[in-house]
Amino acid sequence: MKIFKIEENDANQRLDKFLKKLFPNATRSLIYKLNRKDKIKVKDIFERENKFKKKDNEYKLQIGDEIKIFLSDNEFKELSEEKIEILEKSEKFDKKDIVFEDGFLLVVNKNSGINVHSGDYKTKETNIIQQVQDYLGEKLNSLTFKPSLIHRIDRDTSGILMIAKKKNILIQLVKDFKEHKKLEKTYYTIVLGRLSRKTGTIKKSLKRIENAKAENKVQVANDGQTAISHFSLLKEHVIPANLFSNPKEIIISEVEVKIETGRMHQIRVHMASIGNPILGDKIYGDQKMNSFFAKNFGLKRQALHSWKIKFFHYGRNKKMELTANLKPDLKNFLENISKIEIKD
Structure with a gap:
């Protein structure tokens, strides 16, 4: 037998849904059977009798409720134990990548090349959620x-x-991101070519291409979802002609992009649509130039970085602004460019 007290993170959900999460190896029919056979009892914090009683599956748990589960240790372990992959040292989360942490949030400076979720890109590679769970452990x-x-x-x-x-x-901030309220997202990117103007707004609707060779490819389409990006030139670099066998000058631009909407691949498609594709972008970029910069300057990925965010922290009841420094690969790329570029 085990007794659990319901805390904030487990409250406001149905009893059967709570039990399904607690017992991931149990079928839903088994969950109902356990409750039907009086293996699950709840002490409702609002009931005067203050006794453990059988509750309907639809009962919504409240903070302070207690749940008594009449199972042996072996039965409990069999139903609740999940296979947790032990991460190698090289796969573990680097604490230096923490931008901000408190009891409500963990904000990280993600490395390029790592998935954010296990379902992404149909791969078994280590993902951010695995790393975070490993880092937080019993916290x-x-x-x-x-x-x-x-x-x-x-x-x-x-x-x-x-x-x-x-x-x-989670619920409050997901809503803010979805509605794009109370927050401002700013990205840093390096694009090919000279911008037609130093600042501007791109308002072009985007739509996912069905049956595209590249998974999740997006295109500009009048019948797509509204997407708005504001760009500002930060710095321009000119690579001289006849360097690394390139016959003419190559211009690249460091750009700040603020987005009003959060569509898939929004910045990548928008910048490509105005003739300034992001360097290293394997789907929307200039593949010849991508190869040039990979071979001669070591840029192996798309030069796009989630740079700053302003948001309302509901746990602290205040506005916050956070910044994630550029990763070493982008810093090294810029240093290498500065050594050979044409100076004004």
Whole structure:
């Protein structure tokens, strides 16, 4: 027999849904059977009798409720134990990548090349959620809630990624991201070519291409979803002609992009649509130039970085602004460019 007390992260969910999360190896019919056979009893914090009683599957758990489960240790272990993959040292989360952490949130500076979720890109590679769960370990005081992504960024994009430690924070911030309210997301990118103007707004609707060779490819389409990006030139670099056998000058631009909407591949498609594809972008970029910069400057991925975010922290009841420094590969790329570029 085991007794559990319901805390904030486990409250406000149906009893049967709580039990299914607590017992991931149990079928739903078994969950109902356990309750039907009086193997599950609840002490309702609002009931005067203060006794453990049988509750309907639809009963919504409240903070302070207690649950008594009449199972042997072996039965409990068999139903609840999940296979947790032990991460190698090289796969573990680097604490230096923490941008911000408190009891409500963990904000990390994600490396390029790592998936944010196990379901992404149909791969068994280590993902951010695995790393975060490994890092937090027993710090999370919850029976059924696990650290969860508030938003996503592409596998080959680096930078700010927010993870919720509390269910109520997850719900509130996911809503803000979906509605794009109370927050401002700023990206840093390096694009090919000279911008037609130093600042501007791209308002072009985007639509996913069905049956595209590249999974999850997106295109500009009048019948797509509204997407708005604001760009500003930060710095321009000119690579001289006849260097590395290139017959003419190559211009690249460092650009800040603020997005009003959060569509899939929004910045990548928008910048490519105005003739300034992101360097290293394998889907929307200039593949010849990608090869040039990979071979001669070591840029192996798309030069896109989730740089800054302004948001409302509901746990602290205040506005916050966070910044994630550029990753070493982008810094090294810029240093190598500065050594050979044409100076004004």
